Amino acid sequence: MSAHDGGSVLEVGRALPPLERTIDLVSMVAYSGATWDWHRMHYDRDFVAAKGFDAPVVDGQVFGALMVEVLQDGLGPRARVRTLNFRFRSMVYADETVRVTATRVAGDDSGGASGPLVFDLVVDVVRTPRRNHAANERVAVAGTGTVEIVEVAEVADAHGAPS
């Protein structure tokens, strides 16, 4: 099978199953640890209050990871994410709930029929625990991603023996 077959899995204009995640302080601490990013902005409530923020700020790179998860879970084990391109629109704070949506859009056809699948990616904040928060529902991140659906046997050969 070629990447062309991915098109029959999902038509242009259709969305993959969205992912919803509440990002609490525990998962933010875990992400800070996993990425060696110990900046207090991501977990220290006194520090962020002194800087004028409502709550600890979620590391933006988390959303790249969630975009990958939506694409891989929605397209299956032969999906390979080739590119992710995203811009930050607004910050996300501890305990807010985000929804990550991937909608297939037409590619530029430069890759021909077997070119990668192209997706619009949006991270929306859909719930916030603080009633006084200025901007509740809002777009946090927007971008695009490209995914190739690979032939599995070819991939195993292409990478040789494990290191």
Place this chain on the structure above:
Amino acid sequence: MPWDLDAIQALVGREVVHRAPEPFGRAAFRYFAEAIGDDNPIYTDPDAARAAGYVDVVAPPTLLMETNQYVASRGRDDAGYKGHQWDLPVTGCRLIRGGNAYEFHAPLYPGDVVTATWRITSADEKQGRDGRAMLLVGSEARFTRADGTLLAVDRETLIYQELSA
């Protein structure tokens, strides 16, 4: 202006190299996957990964770009941070990330030793809608493993926002 644009633009082309002091281990993949809540078995189960066409468990793709894990040990700053930064001659600014553009070229496997090579690619200033000046710094990282194979590229825009107009 809290910066000298000529001085900043003179830094375009400046490069910094962070080489991991040890190979990636499986625990790092599992830890990252658990931290982001992604239960995809290709990160932890070699059989599931092979069935999906990989030769072993693979890293969650964006783990590779987390440059802090490659930075040689140094002291923490007041904010607790000890990772990759440019230390540009800018004061009285808030630093925010504008966005990222990732290219994934090859998967990251256990045992790979990664080198991150960051380069400043552009520097421009513009006026924000609120009248405050902004300095936009473009940078690019190439992530390679020990045999020179390019694993991924990350292009990042940093925005230094003037604190007061």
